[in-house]
Amino acid sequence: MRVAIIDIGTNSTRLLVTDIINNEIIPVLSTLESTRIGEGIGKNLEIKTQVLQRTLDCLNNYKDKCLSLDVQEIRVIATSAVRDASNRDQVVQMIEDITSLKVDVISGEKEAYLSFIGATSDEDISNDKDNLVVDIGGGSTELVSFSNNRLNCNSVKVGAVRLAENREIDNVNHVLKPLIMDIPKNFRLIGVGGTITSLAAIQLGLEKYDPNLIQGFVLNLAVIEKLYYDLSKMELEERKNVKGLQPKRADIIPFGIIILKNIMDLLNAQEVSVSEKDLMHGLIMEEFINKKSKYPSH
Structure with a gap:
């Protein structure tokens, strides 16, 4: 079976196409566009029509790709920017009317849960420590752990795009503190x-x-x-040329790092293991793989 997951995030819209064969996920295509639906959302939390158009164009492009790849099922999820938008219902309706794609706006807790399922799906992840997953997005940050037979999912409204726009850097630590409740003592940070x-x-x-x-x-x-230190002292145009950094992420990367540094300081963590597998992979695991999850569903 060939399935596609589309994730409408605050900063980017991503497409993951996979084949599911014998309960295994085989990647076919993975791509993203920096559509930044959360741009200029402001205190009234309204997604502007001209900003939404970038996402609409991207979704139609992804739909065409899925048709050319003979995708059998497409799932579309939306996270922080759409979730918190004051005109959320109108935005979702417009997307569905123009693209004919049904959109599922997921909660922060569901986003955290799916990220955890995806990030901890590799069999080579050590079991000698409780896994603790941090997901820094454009509009929100999630921290998830599983300990004492309980899944703890926490989400706060601070992300790289949101922080870049409001510049409330001095307040970051205070906003992030609720994330670190019920954290296992001996954890592996992913x-x-x-x-x-x-x-x-x-x-x-x-x-x-x-x-x-x-x-x-x-x-x-x-x-x-x-x-x-190196990235923040660079001018934007210089940062756009850094190897490994997507040019359209150059303006927000320092703010994403501020969030990561603050979380690691709060956790007293000295390292983080990077996972390519996140909520999109987690959604496939949850919806299409016939394996009973050991974690309670959200």
Whole structure:
């Protein structure tokens, strides 16, 4: 069976096409466009029509790709920007009317849950520590752990795009603190999302993004702090030319790193393992793979 997942995020809209054979996920196509639906959303949390148009164009393009690849089922999810938008219902209706794609706006807790399922799906992940997954998105950040037979999913409204626009850097630590409730003492920190995968790609100096090199790469706190220092002192145009960094992410990457650094400081974590597999992979696991999850569904 060939399925596609489309994720409408605050910063980018992503497409993942996979074949499911004998309960195994075989990647066919993975791509993204920096549509930034959360741009200029402001205090009234309204998604502007001209901003939405980028996402509509992208979705129609993805739909055509899916048709050409003979995809049998398409699932579309929307996260932070659409979830929090004051005109959420109108935005979803417009997307569905123009693209004929049904959109599922998922909660922050569901987003956290799916990210955890995806990030911890690799069999080589160690079981000697409780896994703790951090997902830094454009509009929100999630932290998820599983301990004492319980899945703890926490989400807060701070992400790389949101922080870049409101510049409330001094308030970041305060906003992030609710994430660290019920955290296991002995944990392995796993990171997903564009900020963290970009840092791995930059550290590796990748001319072309390679998911196989990103998966499982370990970033230590000293390296993250050095990358933040180097990137934040660059002018935007210089940052756009950094190997491993998508040019359209250049303006928000320092703010994503600020969030990551603050979380690691709050957790007293010295390193984070990078995962290419996130909520999109988690959704496939949850919806299409016939394996009973050991985690309670959200």
